[in-house]
Amino acid sequence: xxxxxxxxxxxxxxxxxxxxxxxxxxxxxxxxxxxxxxxxxxxxxxxxxxxxxxxxxxxxxxxxxxxxxxxxxxxxxxxxxxxxxxxxxxxxxxxxxxxxxxxxxxxxxxxxxxxxxxxxxxxxxxxxxx
Amino acid sequence: xxxxxxxxxxxxxxxxxxxxxxxxxxxxxxxxxxxxxxxxxxxxxxxxxxxxxxxxxxxxxxxxxxxx
Numbered sequence: 716x717x718x719x720x721x722x723x724x725x726x727x728x729x730x731x732x733x734x735x736x737x738x739x740x741x742x743x744x745x746x747x748x749x750x751x752x753x754x755x756x757x758x759x760x761x762x763x764x765x766x767x768x769x770x771x772x773x774x775x776x777x778x779x780x781x782x783x784x785x786x787x788x789x790x791x792x793x794x795x796x797x798x799x800x801x802x803x804x805x806x807x808x809x810x811x812x813x814x815x816x817x818x819x820x821x822x823x824x825x826x827x828x829x830x831x832x833x834x835x836x837x838x839x840x841x842x843x844x845x
Numbered sequence: 846x847x848x849x850x851x852x853x854x855x856x857x858x859x860x861x862x863x864x865x866x867x868x869x870x871x872x873x874x875x876x877x878x879x880x881x882x883x884x885x886x887x888x889x890x891x892x893x894x895x896x897x898x899x900x901x902x903x904x905x906x907x908x909x910x911x912x913x
Contacts, residue, residue, distance in 0.1 A: 786874035786883050844873045 724782035728841045730775040735834040738768040794836040802829045847906040851879045853897050
């Protein structure tokens with residue numbers, strides 16, 4: 716049954732912005748840790764933190780989805796679909812460019828751009844809904 | 846699907862925000878229904894019908910599909 720009890724959950728914009736910020740910071744920290752932290756368990760933990768912040772992004776988006784009304788839910792699903800289309804088209808295009816000599820990129824960029832594109836769309840939807 | 850939500854809301858003298866509050870949805874949802882960008886779920890259609898004390902058929906009118 717579709718719920719339309721709550722129009723927009725409180726702190727949803729802050730939640731998305733915080734999750735995106737935490738994801739970027741953890742990713743930067745993980746990238747720097749390869750150079751600055753000696754090999755060992757601490758470096759392994761730091762390297763794995765982006766996976767946790769990625770899960771945090773999923774948790775925030777899922778919580779917002781469950782608490783919103785039906786129209787905003789549809790917009791959230793549209794954000795997911797748009798992100799999938801943009802990321803798949805972008806990665807295919809870059810794969811073709813790699814064949815003609817463009818530098819090879821890590822799969823990390825797909826993840827980074829995917830989350831960023833998704834969260835920017837979510838922020839737009841949530842700002843419009845306030 | 847055509848709807849007469851805008852007219853009924855104007856008759857009641859409510860703003861979109863007031864109607865959204867009464868229904869427990871966002872103002873954006875009311876706006877999307879009024880401008881026919883979104884067709885509400887059955888439960889929301891029944892809530893609208895309850896609120897305006899009109900049958901659903903008065904609120905929503907199906908448009909005939911164009912023949913191919």
